[in-house]
Amino acid sequence: AQKITQTQPGMFVQEKEAVTLDCTYDTSDPSYGLFWYKQPSSGEMIFLIYQGSYDQQNATEGRYSLNFQKARKSANLVISASQLGDSAMYFCAIFSPTSGDMRFGAGTRLTVKP
């Protein structure tokens, strides 16, 4: 069984600063995918970034980067140069090719202060 843990229920960051959102996981699959999604107050889930378990380099997508430490089973999201529009819930998720399903963490609410 897979499990995702997000230990920060809420985070605050000053506009233009960087912030790291924590995510640890547990899985018995040798191959898996790690994802981060953003959920604004409107409710839609927006895909941000993906890291494959065999990828050697950390994934980056614009201001988003994933600090992947496989041995520690962590996949932290780093948002650089925070903007007011980054205020939202952020969910970490793990995908299992074996079962074909995805498991989500409880989420972290990020608030960007002006």
Place this chain on the structure above:
Amino acid sequence: DGGITQSPKYLFRKEGQNVTLSCEQNLNHDAMYWYRQDPGQGLRLIYYSQIVNDFQKGDIAEGYSVSREKKESFPLTVTSAQKNPTAFYLCATSPPAGARNSDTQYFGPGTRLTVL
């Protein structure tokens, strides 16, 4: 327009009534998923389907039913057996195996169901 459609955005039902939530996609994606989200919490998997005419139970399938008669459609029925059906329901799809981002799930806008 290509995308995932969930209708309606808000749905109200009386207790004891079955209700069906719609999820349609024209992305030619094989896999489709239904999640439930309660306030302040993460997503929990209800059902998923990787091909037409086949689906599997997720973590919280009790009180729900699905069908997958067409590739484009994966409706979810919330039955009267579901003890606490008021929640936000999200449908997702993922591209075919071998395609770029085949493991990534893309979400519809969601349906907020309130049972009175």
